[in-house]
Amino acid sequence: MKRFALIGAAGYIAPRHMKAIKDTGNTLVAAFDPYDGVGIMDNHFPDADFFTEFERFDRHIDKLRREGNPIDIISICSPNYLHDAHIRFGLKSGCDVICEKPLVLNPWNVDAIVDIEKETGKSAFTILQLRLHPSIIALKHKVDSAPKNKVFDVDLKYMTSRGKWYHHSWKGDIDKSGGIATNIGVHFFDMLTWIFGDILENKVHIHTRDTAAGYLHLERARINWFLSIDYNQIPEESKNAGKRTFRTLNMEGDEIEFSDGFTELHTDSYREILNGNGFPVAVSKKAIEIVYGIREGL
DSSP: OOEEEEEOTTSSSHHHHHHHHHHTTOEEEEEEOSSOOOGGGGGTOTTSEEESSHHHHHHHHHHHHHTTOOOSEEEEOSOGGGHHHHHHHHHHTTOEEEEOSSSOSSHHHHHHHHHHHHHHSOOEEEOOGGGGOHHHHHHHHHHHHSOTTOOEEEEEEEEEOOOGGGGGSGGGOHHHHOOHHHHTTHHHHHHHHHHHOSEEEEEEEEEOSSEEEEEEEETTEEEEEEEEOOGGGSOHHHHHTTOSEEEEEEETTEEEOOSSSOTTHHHHHHHHHHTTOOOBGGGGHHHHHHHHHHHHTO
16 A cells, blocks of 8 residues: 655545545545645545645655655645646655646756656656547557558547636636646647657647647647637537537547546556556656647747
C-alpha cells in the first residue's frame, strides 16, 4: 500500500484522483487546499489529515518523513500555473509525483523538472488518459500499420460548455490556465502527437477567451482542430439530447468514437504508474510546445 498526499483537494478533478488512489488499494494520508469545501473526501478518505495553509501541509509532510512514515506519492490537482512549483515541492520532499494535465505551462519547465528528478532520484508522471482509451489505442495501431509515407487528413472538434463562473475563476486567466487550448486541449494535442508524430507546422486561426482553432501539420497528419467552451458552438442535435459536451475525431471520413469510457481512465492511469508503466515527464513536452505556441502566437 502506497501512502499518498494530495494538493488541490477541492477542485473539479480531485475526486477522480481520490477514487483512483482508493481503487488501486492505496491510502490518502494528507490533503491540502486553500478552500475548505472538501466534503467529497468523506466518500473516500475521511481520516486523511487536511490543511488549508500550504506551510502547515509542508511541515506535516516533513514531519512524517522524519518520523519514518513518509509519503510515497504526492498527487497534484492544483491550478495549472502552480503545477511546476508543486511538482518541485513533491520531488524535493522525497516523493514521487502524479500531476494532472497540463504538466506545466512552458516547455522549459519540463527540462527543469527532469533535472530535479535526476537530483532527487524521484520521478514525476502526468495523466495522459487518452493514451489509455481503447478507441485511441486502436487508432494508433491503424496508423502504425499504414504505409510509412501515408499522411492522414484529420479533423478534431471538442466543445465543452462552461458557465459565466469560468471567466471569474483562475481558468479564465490565461496567465494561470494557459488559455483554452491548454486548459481543455493539451491532452488532445498529446494524443495527436503520440499517434501522428512530431510537429512540422502550427498555425492558429482563432484564439479568444472562449474559442481556439487552427491547423497542425504533424509528420503523418494534416489536422484541422477546433476547441470551445461556448455552449452556442455545440451542434443542435447534441443540445436537443441535453448534452453540454461534444467531441469528434474524424480521420479521412471515418468517425473515431471516444466519448465513452472516460470515467475509469484516471484509475487506469494510476494503475499503470504504480506498475512501472507511467508516462515520464519528457513525453509531455511536444503537447506543451504546441499549446505554448498557440498562446504566444509562435
